[in-house]
Amino acid sequence: MTTVLPQQKEQHGGGTYTFSSRPRAVQQRKKYRDAGQGQDSTALYGNIMYDRRIVRGNTYAQHTLPASAQPDPIEIQRQQEARRRAIARKRAKEQLRPRSPEAVEGRKHIDVQTELYLEELTDRVEEADVETQTDTFLDRPPSPLFIPAKTGKDVATQIYEGDLFDFDIEVKPILEVLVGKTIEQALLEVMEEEELANLRAQQREFEELRNAELVETQRLEEQERRHREEKERRMKQQREVLRKEKETAEKIAARAFAQSYLADLIPSVFGTLADNGYFYDPVERDVESGFLPWLMETVEKAIDKSVLGRTMVDVLIREVVAQRMESFEALQRSIQEMSGGAAPSVSVSQTVVEAPAFTEEPKPEEAPAEAPPAEETPPTEGEGEGEQAEEPEGGEDEGEQVEEGGDDAGGEA
Amino acid sequence: MAKTVISQKLPPDIDPTKAPLAYGDRALPRLNRELNDKELITRQRALMTLCDYLHDPEHIAEALRVGVAESLKKLLSDKDPTVRHKTTEVLYVIATHNKGRDAFLDYGIIVPLSKLFDDSVDLARKNAHMAMEMMSEIPYGAAGVVEAQLVPKLVGKLRDELNEIKELILDTLHFCLRVETMHALVAGAMEVFTELLGHNQAMIRAKAARDIMDLSVPLDGKNKACEVKALPPLVGLLKDGDTYVRSMAAGAIATITITTQGKYLALEAGAIPHLVELVEDKNSEVRLNSLKALTTLSEAPEGRKELLNHVDLIRKRMEDESEAVVKAATIAVRVITWKP
Numbered sequence: 001m002t003t004v005l006p007q008q009k010e011q012h013g014g015g016t017y018t019f020s021s022r023p024r025a026v027q028q029r030k031k032y033r034d035a036g037q038g039q040d041s042t043a044l045y046g047n048i049m050y051d052r053r054i055v056r057g058n059t060y061a062q063h064t065l066p067a068s069a070q071p072d073p074i075e076i077q078r079q080q081e082a083r084r085r086a087i088a089r090k091r092a093k094e095q096l097r098p099r100s101p102e103a104v105e106g107r108k109h110i111d112v113q114t115e116l117y118l119e120e121l122t123d124r125v126e127e128a129d130v131e132t133q134t135d136t137f138l139d140r141p142p143s144p145l146f147i148p149a150k151t152g153k154d155v156a157t158q159i160y161e162g163d164l165f166d167f168d169i170e171v172k173p174i175l176e177v178l179v180g181k182t183i184e185q186a187l188l189e190v191m192e193e194e195e196l197a198n199l200r201a202q203q204r205e206f207e208e209l210r211n212a213e214l215v216e217t218q219r220l221e222e223q224e225r226r227h228r229e230e231k232e233r234r235m236k237q238q239r240e241v242l243r244k245e246k247e248t249a250e251k252i253a254a255r256a257f258a259q260s261y262l263a264d265l266i267p268s269v270f271g272t273l274a275d276n277g278y279f280y281d282p283v284e285r286d287v288e289s290g291f292l293p294w295l296m297e298t299v300e301k302a303i304d305k306s307v308l309g310r311t312m313v314d315v316l317i318r319e320v321v322a323q324r325m326e327s328f329e330a331l332q333r334s335i336q337e338m339s340g341g342a343a344p345s346v347s348v349s350q351t352v353v354e355a356p357a358f359t360e361e362p363k364p365e366e367a368p369a370e371a372p373p374a375e376e377t378p379p380t381e382g383e384g385e386g387e388q389a390e391e392p393e394g395g396e397d398e399g400e401q402v403e404e405g406g407d408d409a410g411g412e413a
Numbered sequence: 414m415a416k417t418v419i420s421q422k423l424p425p426d427i428d429p430t431k432a433p434l435a436y437g438d439r440a441l442p443r444l445n446r447e448l449n450d451k452e453l454i455t456r457q458r459a460l461m462t463l464c465d466y467l468h469d470p471e472h473i474a475e476a477l478r479v480g481v482a483e484s485l486k487k488l489l490s491d492k493d494p495t496v497r498h499k500t501t502e503v504l505y506v507i508a509t510h511n512k513g514r515d516a517f518l519d520y521g522i523i524v525p526l527s528k529l530f531d532d533s534v535d536l537a538r539k540n541a542h543m544a545m546e547m548m549s550e551i552p553y554g555a556a557g558v559v560e561a562q563l564v565p566k567l568v569g570k571l572r573d574e575l576n577e578i579k580e581l582i583l584d585t586l587h588f589c590l591r592v593e594t595m596h597a598l599v600a601g602a603m604e605v606f607t608e609l610l611g612h613n614q615a616m617i618r619a620k621a622a623r624d625i626m627d628l629s630v631p632l633d634g635k636n637k638a639c640e641v642k643a644l645p646p647l648v649g650l651l652k653d654g655d656t657y658v659r660s661m662a663a664g665a666i667a668t669i670t671i672t673t674q675g676k677y678l679a680l681e682a683g684a685i686p687h688l689v690e691l692v693e694d695k696n697s698e699v700r701l702n703s704l705k706a707l708t709t710l711s712e713a714p715e716g717r718k719e720l721l722n723h724v725d726l727i728r729k730r731m732e733d734e735s736e737a738v739v740k741a742a743t744i745a746v747r748v749i750t751w752k753p
Contacts, residue, residue: 116436185465185468188468188469189468192468192470192506192509196509203550204698208660208697208698208701208702208737209737211626211664211667211668211702211705212701212702212705212737212741214630214668215664215667215668215671215705215709216705216708216741216744218630218668218671219671219705219708219709219712222671222672222712223712226673226712
């Protein structure tokens with residue numbers, strides 16, 4: 001900008017520095033320059049460090065203007081040379097600079113703002129007009145403006161393009177960034193969730209198989225366990241059966257042995273018992289125990305009666321004999337008195353007759369003495385029969401027991 | 414006219430809640446410095462920015478290197494609710510990456526983070542659970558959670574949390590149960606899961622069923638499941654409108670019916686007709702799980718007798734487009750038609 005100064009008057013010439021420039025319109029400065037644009041714009045600018053119009057150093061000490069304002073042609077040429085070289089160098093440098101690779105098909109490179117703070121991307125330089133207008137002091141409040149009823153045409157105001165704040169345009173970039181950032185964040189989160197969901201799905205798929213296999217394994221394990229238990233139970237059962245079989249065989253053997261042993265026993269037992277009189281005829285026994293005692297008693301009574309009769313007869317005979325003896329003696333004495341000793345032979349015969357009468361007397365006394373022994377015998381027989389009657393019962397019991405034992409053995413077999 | 418005096422006057426702060434980012438490499442160190450600032454608003458603004466900034470995976474490693482994790486650990490116990498909420502959110506973002514999860518273990522963030530499970534701010538709790546869920550996604554992360562004895566606490570939280578947090582807890586437990594089930598069983602997780610089977614949200618029902626499946630992998634879990642009568646509600650879920658619920662319920666039934674007791678309980682609950690219907694489901698996971706459940710059920714003589722009527726249907730599945738289903742169907746047919 002510094003070089004673009006209004007044209008100085010050339011005619012001053014002489015000692016003072018002059019500068020001329022073709023008048024040209026003030027170019028709107030662009031914020032962003034294209035690559036090609038930069039070259040011609042550089043011509044407009046100069047380094048003020050070398051600008052002749054700028055006075056350097058202390059101005060008080062400087063009395064004189066430069067001796068020759070006329071530029072040295074050699075100097076100019078050198079400067080131009082240097083400038084050309086600089087341009088050439090710059091161009092070469094630009095060509096050598098590595099560029100980003102060409103965009104793939106269907107895409108293109110786009111300039112993106114990468115600054116921390118957003119700047120609107122416009123070519124216009126913002127300008128601001130500021131003005132102030134002080135109000136005149138007023139003593140009284142202004143009377144309200146009279147506004148007549150609207151008649152006629154409306155007044156329009158011309159607004160040039162760019163005069164107004166265009167919301168759509170101004171907001172667009174910042175909105176783009178905001179939306180872009182939000183979408184980026186959202187995308188990240190969505191991708192994260194999607195990844196998680198995918199992982200979950202895969203996990204479920206795996207678990208499906210895993211569970212199935214787990215169940216299968218456990219099932220087989222359980223089956224194996226049951227089979228093993230079943231096998232053990234079977235073996236146990238089989239052992240039990242074998243044991244029982246053995247036991248039964250032993251029992252049968254014992255039974256056979258017992259049977260063969262008992263077969264001889266029963267007849268011998270019966271023989272012994274019969275020999276000992278445990279078996280008897282009931283009629284015979286009844287006769288022995290009931291009839292015979294009665295018979296003996298009756299017989300005894302009859303004998304007693306006859307003995308009594310004989311005793312009575314003996315007494316009668318004795319009395320009679322005694323009386324006859326007395327009468328005889330009386331007779332004899334009477335005869336002796338009459339005849340005195342003529343009849344001794346007769347007395348001797350009388351004594352012979354008397355003797356048997358005396359011998360007969362002790363007989364009835366002996367008879368009762370003989371009777372008791374006859375009576376005593378039956379009771380002894382009765383006692384013996386009683387014993388006999390009891391013992392056979394015992395013998396029968398034994399016989400039954402033996403038989404029962406035989407039945408038991410049969411049942412157990 | 415628009416004016417461009419930006420060099421002297423900074424442009425209006427578009428989002429006053431966010432701290433401005435420093436350029437390039439300087440962004441994260443500066444944010445980290447601001448995180449430790451005494452001024453509350455500075456910390457908050459730094460956190461807000463960090464939340465957005467870390468969504469880019471490229472920045473995670475740099476952030477961890479600068480020491481953001483340690484600063485965040487400190488901020489977890491901050492008094493300001495917004496700070497806690499934002500801190501947990503940042504931690505969640507970090508935890509989505511492997512490197513971040515490593516940092517969680519290195520700096521021992523799990524325990525301070527678990528303190529926030531009792532936070533009064535819903536968002537902070539939710540983010541904490543989200544971070545914890547992310548943490549437990551990988552096996553050693555889940556092991557870390559188990560080691561911190563968090564399983565009983567999580568099970569306890571399951572009873573009275575918000576629904577969306579319940580979902581997260583169920584996810585976390587799902588991964589933890591892979592590592593260890595004993596703690597959860599002792600804490601009564603099976604009862605809680607069974608209760609949640611009747612929840613009105615399909616996702617929670619499904620996740621509860623899935624956790625029952627995880628929990629009943631060991632024998633104790635299966636017995637516990639039979640004990641708390643988890644099977645009838647699971648059988649009910651086979652008719653659910655949601656695919657995921659159906660598949661998980663079928664899977665859980667398949668796991669529980671491994672034991673003989675489970676088989677008979679499932680048969681009593683009438684599982685077979687529903688499972689047979691599911692064999693022709695559109696979703697391959699549902700088909701697979703129901704086939705597996707049928708296979709285990711057919712090992713019981715009663716189940717086999719009933720399933721012999723449906724062999725043709727299952728045989729059709731042997732031409733399925735999913736390889737796993739084909740395999741499962743083959744096994745199922747073999748087991749059903751097995752004769753001693």
